[in-house]
Amino acid sequence: MRAQANNFFKPLPAAMPGSEKDTPAKIALGEKLYFETALSINGTQSCNTCHRIDGKLGGDDGNPVSPGAIEGKFGDRNSPTSWNAGFHLAQFWDGRAADLKEQAKGPILNPVEMAIPDEATAVSNLKKAGYEADFKAVFGSADALTYDNVAEAIAAFERTLITKDRFDDFLKGDNKALTQAELQGMQDFISTGCIACHTGPLLGGHMYQKMGLVKPYPNTADKGRFAVTNNPADMYVFKVPALRDIGSTAPYFHDGKAATLDVAVKEMAMYQLGRELDEKTTKSIVAFLRAMDNQRELKLTANK
Incomplete structure (x- = not known):
């Protein structure tokens, strides 16, 4: 694995x-x-x-x-x-x-x-x-x-704000870093097709993609990169979010319309992949994403 x-x-x-x-x-x-x-x-x-x-x-x-x-x-x-x-x-x-x-x-x-x-x-x-x-x-x-x-x-x-999580421990060789549920979630994440956009060290953050690639996203007020490039190909295109510590950053999407991680996973599968995820698969993928919760203790001084 x-x-x-x-x-x-x-x-x-x-x-x-x-x-x-x-x-x-x-x-x-x-x-x-x-x-x-x-x-x-x-x-x-x-x-x-x-x-x-x-x-x-x-x-x-x-x-x-x-x-x-x-x-x-x-x-x-x-x-x-x-x-x-x-x-x-x-x-x-x-x-x-x-x-x-x-x-x-x-x-x-x-x-x-x-x-x-x-x-x-x-x-x-x-x-x-x-x-x-x-x-x-x-x-x-x-x-x-x-x-x-x-x-x-x-x-x-x-540039010092780098997260630390158990998923990296697993990638580096720790066989006990992830639970069986999280490992199953990783397999579901891959087989569902989430890796079409969410790969690399950040599991995202390295490319742009249309919001509503397969099924149109209902919020069409924000034109995304089109406002920057004036290129029709960039209509409704946004930077793909990174998934490190994603569990701590609700609500989700560029407009904040997805209130929970479960909702975000289900809706991304629908809008981007044309797939209707059942509750079991949704919760499995969320379990995997939670393995990337940030465990780093940040020692701040300026606000003391």
């Missing part, structure tokens, strides 16, 4: 791309900024507000779509997890940001999210909060507190 699994899945790498130049000081600054509410228009929100990693949480906020810093405004997509994000082929559901650094720049200036009006205001807020010495120490110059370096520091911290 391990040989079969390794045909489709791989253990998570020990480090993310780009992390070779990250220093402990840059990572610590990035962690501090990840929790910094001065990066929102009214001082109420930080990166962690929508992508919660405190309290052993799964890197999101548990809402279908997230509330913004300005009361009454909500985002239009489900907040993706920040765990393992740097392993993805691109960032955001539509892939409009190439990497973590580019992604970090977006929400701060988004008028519906953190709502800072411009880069200069973000930098000014951090100067008022006393960050100039921190940036000088990390980046080596008196004028190092720039918006670009803000994003670079946040990305450095996010």
Whole structure:
């Protein structure tokens, strides 16, 4: 079974791309900024507000779509997890940001999210909060507190957010890492056809796919990558979600319409594969996915 699994899945790498130049000081600054509410228009929100990693949480906020810093405004997509994000082929559901650094720049200036009006205001807020010495120490110059370096520091911290789970233990040779129910779930996952999209170290995150490939998805308001590329072939196409620690990130899909993991598995089989899963197979696959629950204890310092 391990040989079969390794045909489709791989253990998570020990480090993310780009992390070779990250220093402990840059990572610590990035962690501090990840929790910094001065990066929102009214001082109420930080990166962690929508992508919660405190309290052993799964890197999101548990809402279908997230509330913004300005009361009454909500985002239009489900907040993706920040765990393992740097392993993805691109960032955001539509892939409009190439990497973590580019992604970090977006929400701060988004008028519906953190709502800072411009880069200069973000930098000014951090100067008022006393960050100039921190940036000088990390980046080596008196004028190092720039918006670009803000994003670079946040990305450095996010490059440390790598999950740890029993499925990797199994892939690496531990015969006792998974239960018989989880092993059966893995076989059901493979035989059902989920591996058409969910393969590799993340079991996803490496490709784009149409939402509603076989049976049309009912929510047609969000056009997916089409809004980025203006290519008709990208209509309703989104980045395939990664499945590591998926049990901690309900609700599911780009619009947060699937409330539970059981519902998400059944509906994905229907919309993407044209298959009606019975309850036994659904629960079997969910058991396998739960074997990827994150067991890593994250030691945070910036929010203490």
